[in-house]
Amino acid sequence: MRDWQKELGLEPHGEGGFFRRIYTGPQEMATAHGPRPSATSIYYLLDEARPSGLLHRNRSDILHFLIDGGPLEYVTVDPAGTLGRTVLGADAERFLLVPGTWWKASRLVGGARHGLVAEVVTPGFDYADHEFAPRSVLDEFPHLAAELREFVRA
Incomplete structure (x- = not known):
């Protein structure tokens, strides 16, 4: 198995897994929350050491x-x-x-040892547009609490 973390120079990500930004669009777009690059992209890796990511959301669409x-x-x-x-x-x-x-949250399943994805965010990612799910999200969606609990910080 390739060592994607080393090969791509990935660092630990706050939501779990590893990442590295690989593209920031040179054009800015006006948004209700200030200017953002037209697009950004990252590599994102889950592996056996960090097999899942925390529940979070962004203002922008993510492919x-x-x-x-x-x-x-x-x-x-x-x-x-x-x-x-x-x-x-x-x-x-x-x-x-x-x-x-x-x-959204992600995790390895089916005995997977790793999963490497590329993510494209448009308008581009800005930390001001990102939010980790607080524990109260389990109260907001009580019908989903059992399924979401593992993806929310204690």
Whole structure:
């Protein structure tokens, strides 16, 4: 197995896994929250040491493309509280769009040892547009609490 963390120069990510920004669009876009690059992109890796990511959301849409490994399961929650599950892998999808404002988390499944994805964020990522799910999200969506608990910090 390739050492993607070393090969791509990935660093630990605050939500879990490892990442490195690989692109920031040269053009800025006006948004309600200030100017943002037109797009940004990262590599994101989950592995056996860091097999899942925390539930979080962004204001911008995020496109996820599986590059290597998997399967990975993405758990999403839309603003109405509808749970979605999408598996990215060789025998499943290889692409996922998570609209802005939707909660999302990811994890390795099916005995996967790693999963490497590229993410494209548009308008581009800014930490001011990012939010980790507080414990209160379990109260906001009580019908999903059992399924989301493992993705929320204690």
